Amino acid sequence: MTKIRLLVLLTTFLFVGSIGTLVFQYAKGFRFNQQTGEVTQxxxxxxxxxxDGAEVFINGELKTGTNATIPLPPSTYDISIRKEGFFSWEKRINIKNEEVTEATAHLFKLAPSLSPLTFSGVQNVFASPDISKISYTVPLSSNNNDSEGLWIIETINLPIGFSRDPRRITDGNLDNSTWVWSPDAREILLTTSKGDYLLDTTAFTPQSQRVNIKAQKASILKKWDEEKNKKLQAQIRKLPDEVEDVLTRKASAVVLSPDENMVLYTASSSATIPENLIKALPGSSTQDQERDIKPGRTYVYDIKEDRNFLISEEGAILTGWVDYKELIEIGNWKLEIGNSRRSLAWYPSSRHIIETVEEKVVIMDYDGTNSQTVYSGSYIAPHAYPTVSLERLLILTNLGANSTPANLYSLNIK
Structure with missing residues (x-):
């Protein structure tokens, strides 16, 4: 009886161990090839x-639908994800033995819809550094005597549309004014022909109660510059020293992704980011990267995978970046926007970049591939902004009617 029990126990162990080994090897990518009778890796x-529910094409052949886990022999594959009514997603991916490679495709509508958010005509649109708020002025006119002034609309909490109505934080004719956001988006430093005023973005301050703080303007900007730099240092302090040096000394603008795992930056001088600063992760991106950076070009550095991708060779505004130091030295508030008609901003997925150019808005993968024109038409470039919703952008447009004032619209892209 004892021998039988021992035999049963050993058999059970062997069976469980064999099943566990098979499951483990299956997870590593081993498959039985019925045609050759061999086990392939x-x-x-x-x-x-x-x-989800999109079709997956591999090298032009329909294989399955999303979402899916697909075993593939080691090779390079052209992957295409297609869904009716949406732009196709395409990428060339290198599959390696025993490695799990992930690919996530955000599909965007072929025909996005617009819905108005403002109606009185707006000017001088600025996004806060964290993109949580958009500020703009409503000019004085015979149709909106009670609306002129500086307004704010929030881009947070948008299950259907903008759940919070725009609010006015000061009144008066501000056609020739300009302003700059504080790093935490709680204050705005407004400059008019009559003086400089610090405004609380959560309250309404009538022009009769605005206090001129012109003598403190430089010190306020200096304080904000220190706050911005302190936050940036905290965000990048865990990066390899070579990358931290590039971002602090050789970049003119730096904006982290919402999840802080990617860095969008514009180089101000040449540098080389050494290879293999961190141990390579299985399944890391196999897209071409560029570690020799050149001034004026914009890149994305992937913090987790230590990969550096070229995004743009042309100059562009990085939405969310404010150069307080330059404002102090030159005093030209318009430097926040400049004359560029191009901008680059993080899409809330943290895996995509929004690019604005004349008459179109493009969303590309963070590695610079798979650019998709999600909006083509009349709008006031570079005024297209992300929101916290994956489904919507915010754009400034007059819908092609040059005689009509521009307004802010929600652009539904999903």
Whole structure:
């Protein structure tokens, strides 16, 4: 009886161990090839799409639908994800033995819809550094005598549309004024022909109660510059020293992604980011990167995978970046926008970049591939902004009617 029990126990152990080994090897990509009768080793492609239910084409052949886990022999594949009514997503991906490679496709509508957020005509649109708020002025006119002044609209909490109505934080004719946001978006430093005023963005301050703080303007900007630099240092202090040096001394603008795992930056001088600063992660991106950076070009550095991608060779505004130091030295408030008609901003997925150019808005993957024109038409470039919702952008447009004042619209892209 004892021998039988021992035999049963050993058999159970062997069976469980064999099943566990098979499951482990299956997870590593081993598959039985029925045609050759051999066990082959594969890589794993985990592919997702938003929205899901899209078709997955591999080298031009329909294989499955999203979301899916697909074993593939080691090779380079052209992956295409397609869904009716949406732009196709395409990328060339290298699959390696025993590695899990993830690909996530955000699909955007072929025909996005617009819905108005303002109606009185707006000017001088500025986003706060954290993109949580958009400020603008409503000019004085015979149709809106009670609306002129500086307004703010929030881009947070948007399940259907903007859940919070725009609010006015000061009144008066501000056609020739300009302003700059504080780093935490709680204050605005307003400059008019009559003086400089510090405004609380959560309250309404009538022009009769605004206090001229012209003598303190430089010190306020200096304080804000210190706050911005302190926050940036805290965000990048865990990066390799070589990358931190580039971002602090050789970049003219730096904006982290919402999840702080990516860095969008414009180089101000040449540098080389050494290879293999961190141990390579299985399934890391196989897209071409560029570690020799050149001034004037914009890049994305992937903090987790230590990869550096070229995004743009042309000059562009980085939405969310404010150069307080330059404002102190030159005093030209318009430097916050400049004359550029191009901008680059993080999409809330943290895996995509929004690029604005004349008459179109493009969303690309963080590695510079898969550019998709999500909006093509009349709008006031570079005024297209992300919101916290993956489904919407905010744009400034007069819908092509040059005689009509421009307004802010919600652009539904998903």
């Amino acid at each position: 594969n890589g794993i492609l985990v592919i997702k799409s938003y929205p």
